[in-house]
Amino acid sequence: MKAQPADHPLNGLLRTERIPHIWCPGCGIGTAFSACLTALLNSGMDLTKTAMVSGIGCSGRAAGYVKLDSYHTTHGRAIPFATGMKLAKPELNLVVFSGDGDLFAIGGNHFIHGARRNVDLTVVCVNNFNYGMTGGQAAATTPTYAKTTTTPLGNPDTPFNLPLLAYAAGATFVARWTILHNRDLTRCLEEALAHRGFSFVEVLAPCPTGYGRRNREKPLDALHLYQEHAVIRNGASPIEVELDPKRAITLGTFVQIQRATCIDMYDKVCRPAVAL
Amino acid sequence: MTAKLWRTPLDAADIEVTRGVVHIVEERCKGCGYCIAFCPREVLELGAHYNAKGYHPPIAKRMEACVNCHYCEIICPDFAIFSVAAQS
Ligand code: SF4
Ligand code: SF4
Ligand code: SF4
Numbered sequence: 001m002k003a004q005p006a007d008h009p010l011n012g013l014l015r016t017e018r019i020p021h022i023w024c025p026g027c028g029i030g031t032a033f034s035a036c037l038t039a040l041l042n043s044g045m046d047l048t049k050t051a052m053v054s055g056i057g058c059s060g061r062a063a064g065y066v067k068l069d070s071y072h073t074t075h076g077r078a079i080p081f082a083t084g085m086k087l088a089k090p091e092l093n094l095v096v097f098s099g100d101g102d103l104f105a106i107g108g109n110h111f112i113h114g115a116r117r118n119v120d121l122t123v124v125c126v127n128n129f130n131y132g133m134t135g136g137q138a139a140a141t142t143p144t145y146a147k148t149t150t151t152p153l154g155n156p157d158t159p160f161n162l163p164l165l166a167y168a169a170g171a172t173f174v175a176r177w178t179i180l181h182n183r184d185l186t187r188c189l190e191e192a193l194a195h196r197g198f199s200f201v202e203v204l205a206p207c208p209t210g211y212g213r214r215n216r217e218k219p220l221d222a223l224h225l226y227q228e229h230a231v232i233r234n235g236a237s238p239i240e241v242e243l244d245p246k247r248a249i250t251l252g253t254f255v256q257i258q259r260a261t262c263i264d265m266y267d268k269v270c271r272p273a274v275a276l
Numbered sequence: 277m278t279a280k281l282w283r284t285p286l287d288a289a290d291i292e293v294t295r296g297v298v299h300i301v302e303e304r305c306k307g308c309g310y311c312i313a314f315c316p317r318e319v320l321e322l323g324a325h326y327n328a329k330g331y332h333p334p335i336a337k338r339m340e341a342c343v344n345c346h347y348c349e350i351i352c353p354d355f356a357i358f359s360v361a362a363q364s
Contacts, residue, residue: 006358008355008358009349011355014355019304020306020329023353023354026309026310026353028353030353030354030355031310031350031351031352034352034355035350038350179351179353180314180351219309220308220309220310220313223313223314
């Protein structure tokens with residue numbers, strides 16, 4: 001019954017010479033990345049026409065580990081780079097994989113305009129509630145009262161409700177899962193990849209080094225919090241899915257609608273002869 | 277197989293339970309323990325030995341209980357563990 005020496009099933013999509021990766025023990029980015037690779041494999045998409053684009057930060061390192069065309073861009077700018085690639089080569093499938101700091105603080109404006117234009121991208125945001133790479137500073141997603149290096153007494157501010165922000169800005173597919181809900185997450189990512197238009201998937205993942213340490217949350221504690229407080233409500237209004245990590249973590253696909261994409265509209269308005 | 281059931285299904289004798297073999301890629305593991313904590317069959321435990329990076333990879337102490345559900349594989353952040361169907 002000794003099985004043949006087998007390879008990890010995702011090795012084909014990994015630059016294995018760069019593994020072990022840089023992420024800390026228990027960092028959830030690796031699990032989110034792994035779910036994303038599985039979804040890409042399952043999607044049936046032409047992976048020779050698929051590129052992963054990342055910004056800066058711990059999550060941004062993903063572009064350096066995937067064995068596909070990939071682009072590690074400047075801080076906050078993954079969406080504009082991906083938009084440019086889509087406009088130049090509409091046949092490309094573009095996956096933006098980055099963190100909350102990158103996509104929603106320095107890159108916040110790019111995010112809202114990508115969503116507004118309904119650019120056909122799949123945006124995966126690993127949300128670990130802080131800036132991990134630079135030393136655990138407060139981010140636009142840090143929960144109120146949480147401790148970070150820049151909020152030692154607790155965060156006085158209100159974090160973004162990312163699904164609501166995405167929906168309000170015009171995203172046509174909006175979902176949230178955690179790394180613990182891995183099978184749902186993977187299925188959701190497959191749907192997001194298949195969706196025509198701007199799709200946004202928020203993935204809650206622990207950052208034990210930056211966030212966990214200061215909030216007395218060991219990696220396993222974070223997963224247990226997800227387990228205890230997760231409520232799955234597909235189709236819930238994004239207004240009602242505000243995160244309260246110690247009380248309510250609403251998960252599911254909240255928005256899935258169709259409207260003309262950026263390229264559809266460009267062709268219709270600017271190239272009417274071509275569109276016919 | 278010692279599944280905890282509140283009653284034995286009538287067709288228990290006819291159902292073939294899937295069995296798996298779990299592989300651990302020791303040099304990739306960072307000892308986070310996720311696979312150990314969330315394996316539904318308590319197949320894994322933290323090993324006493326170290327890998328090259330100084331982490332304790334898991335060991336399969338009850339390989340015969342593995343049902344090849346792949347959960348250890350998909351929760352692992354480090355591509356360090358996976359299961360395959362056991363050849364019967
Ligand atoms: S600092 Fe945080 S987010 Fe960055 S690799 Fe470490 S645990 Fe992950
Ligand atoms: S495949 Fe499932 S049963 Fe087997 S070791 Fe992994 S988690 Fe446990
Ligand atoms: S989940 Fe992966 S990295 Fe963590 S202990 Fe298990 S094999 Fe090692």
